[in-house]
Amino acid sequence: MTATVSTQPTxxxxxxxxxxxxxxxxxxxxxxxxxxxxxxAAAYRAWQARPITERAEIVHRVAKLFKEHAxxxxxx
Numbered sequence: 236m237t238a239t240v241s242t243q244p245t246x247x248x249x250x251x252x253x254x255x256x257x258x259x260x261x262x263x264x265x266x267x268x269x270x271x272x273x274x275x276a277a278a279y280r281a282w283q284a285r286p287i288t289e290r291a292e293i294v295h296r297v298a299k300l301f302k303e304h305a306x307x308x309x310x311x
Contacts (some may be wrong), residue, residue, distance in 0.1 A: 243262030250257055263271070282290065303307065 245262060246260040248259075249255070250255040
């Protein structure tokens, strides 16, 4: 069995103050990006189809979680 080594570049988030790489992302082809965009559009349509009261409950729950975890999230 041979390993396949990608020659495609990775995308990196670099801290300009330190030069440290914070995160790296694999290369994505145009087809992969198009698929992700299509998935995102479908998720948006599914969210939009939910009743406003249901969406409001979800948003309120997220706000509550943000408040509960504010210190930890702020440190990130």
